[in-house]
Amino acid sequence: MDTDVLIVGAGPTGLALGIDLARQGVDALVVEKAEALFPGSRGKGIQPRTMEVFDDLGVLDAIRAAGGDYPVGMIWQDGERVGEHRMFDSAGTSEDSPYGEPWMVPQWRTQEVLFARLEELGGEVAFGREVVGLDQDDAGVTVRFATGPDLRARYLVAADGGRSAVRRALGIGMTGETVDPNPLLVADVRISGLDRDNWHVFPPRGEGDGFLAICPLAGTDVFQVVAQFPEGTEVDLSLDGIRKVVAARSHLAPEDVTELRWASDFRPRAALADRFRSGHVFLAGDAAHVHSPAGGQGLNTSVQDAYNLGWKLGAVLRAGAPAALLDTYEEERRPIAAHMLGLSTSVHRGETRRGEATRQLGLGYRDSSLTEETRAAGGQVRAGDRAPDGKLGDVRLFDAFRGPHWTLVAVGVETPRELPESVHVVSGEEQPSYGRGLFLVRPDGYVGWAGETPVGLQEYVAAGF
Template sequence: MTHVMIVGSGPTGLTLAVELARRGVDLRIVERSPEPPTGVRGKGLQPRTLEVFDDLGVIDEILATGRPYPSLRSYQGDQVVWEGRMDEPREPSAGVPHPNLIMQPQWRTEAILRDRLAELGHRVEFGAEVTDVEQDADGVTAVLGTGERVRSAYLVAADGGRSTVRKRLGVPFRGETYDSERMSLADIRTRDLDREHWHVWGSLAGRSVHFSICPLPGTDVFQLVAPHSGRAGERDSGPDSGRDDLLALVAEHAPHVRIDEVVWRSEYRVNIRMADRFRVGRVFLAGDAAHVHSPAGGQGLNTGVQDAYNLGWKLALGREALLETYEDERMAVAEHVLGLSTRLYRDNDLKRGGDTDQLGLAYPRSALSAGERGGERLGAYFAEQRGTGFLLVGEVTGEHGWPVLPPLPGQEGVLLVRPDGYIGYHGDESGLSAYLSGFGIAAPRADAAS
């Protein structure tokens, strides 16, 4: 029996697969699509996600092939009327090693994660659609379109906003779908714009944007994003569908810009929804299967990555008391982020601040968080955090078996840092054993610690 079955191979499913694979957990990851995607959907990787990718061993490739977001250039026709930035670049620091938003086409992020997964001995099974899910006290059975029945101890649905698994579980997906607010995405080629700016037509001050054209790093294409005012289309409807609408839109507002080719095009309706539950028995919901956002602020992809990073170590340890915390921790975050992305969308504001970088997200009310700093992101010792174990920070007298690092300035008591970089326990060393036993966490033997 497979320990964990992952349904869906977007950034959420792949992050979880890499996290489990590096821990030696037996897994399968299946994807209904017959092949990897090509079009660009999400493209922004937030600082906290970059920290996760650092830990997972893919940050060098992410940074080498991506780039910081370019400055904005706003036009009326062919005249530049404003230039500025989404936010000001920040220098790396001890507490924030990856401070800036990185632009990286989603298809490449997924390819980098698939390569890392292959290094760890696993591959995505494409063309494997889950059509039904059954579970009992001992495990979960996923039924594939081929008729194969896959038995696993746990199943994670990372199969998107239209999640088959969520529907089969009967979990409500509450929120709103804005049928009148559709967006067109297109990957295009043009020789009439430079690749050093994000080009915008419309009034940023008046919060009325006709369309934007953004160069995608490491490619010869741009991403065009526009409110869709034509007839309803199908998602992923191919490069030719809607081409005339796009050409007319650009010709109306930017007649000097010629689109040489529409490489890929998709249309989507704005959805803002969250599942009533993130866990049903042995099945967990993550990423868009659990929450879908407006595109504003680049939160959706990043929140899914954080879901996977939160869940992975808990599944690997397999303690019920740990698994129970996933839903509470991530539902609170998803609710907060949904509110943030919705406000940004309604404001139609391309400028961003620190609220979107996800560095301030924490779990202060979690059952796993004990003491004054419990639930906080540690924000230190990043090199030492790489890997799969816990850390102890502070003056420790007993033998606990985990790496022990010097206390932070002004720190009192000891900090037990979870494998995902958040502080679990903050308090006297004498209370640490009771905390650990409450969640079934066993410290490694001192003579076996690395």
């Protein structure tokens, strides 16, 4: 084997997975078709649950330094400001949820932060390696590239986007729909004569026109331009083309758009892979599910795919967990992806506000085969739920969870005497978010087992999860 895990794609999904595996000591290599990291702003919203993931992966401070809060929307008409528009329902922070609002970071900056962390941990990205085919056997996967030698890995993770070459090579289909037939332009530009205090929105001026939105990208001097066009339009991605759109739909002059850094066009769609696994190969991120950009769910769902798969690969490859543990990746993540696709589509069509659901703090795995709730009545937190933050005694729980280990949270209950070294214990007499009981928290921050007493805990741990 050349490596234990070969990750195809150096986007947020592949880089986050590389970080998670590197910190567990798993031999992994990220390969990327392009010669450099993705240059555009595309997925710019980091939801609160992903901020918690980034806290655990050791990149939160850098992500916070790289971005900023979302600005208030400003509606323009005929060159005049006519009113504010709140892009999402506001929510404050709390002890159990320290990150209350989405955080804006252009995707290219998020990837730079993740790439730097991967290198810090000894990980590597091989650029210019385009996958053209693969073969599987009982031991692993052999991957062929357009240039350079084949590579052999025990497991392959396809994180190579919506047009995934790996997914096509496997023959896995995607089922989906066009969310909106009207094409969208997305571009990163420099603009003069427009303040950076608001997300500027220019509604359609007449029938057949599309909207224009110009958002200052936090942590940069660049704006993201988004423009909608009628179905069938051939979108001009040149600097002159973008100048014409901005001038036609706003009070700005063409020359106010001074520089074009990146541009793309797409038709919003929603699609879900028929399977997330084939033998030794897993699909993650856009290779497994493609979202409308509305509501900022695509990048976040994708990073959490990596977070779910990372600890499981590490447990199998380094901790001797049964290989059947990997079956739970598709079991847990595909229903979540399907749910988030529906949410993204609903937000795009104006049926759902950006708010509590889009923050992704309420997602969990109560129905997973890894979840065991032994209490008849349950409590505030049940097995399968996200494990909240908060203080237990003198310990902050997120500090106790940080790292690729299991954590037993004991609230007002005596802890078992014999537990593996891989299970860290934090105990205290009272924790309002949890209530009384024992809560075994997985490496990805979800409660795997919960009980009023230790009865059944040893058996759960002995199963090798």
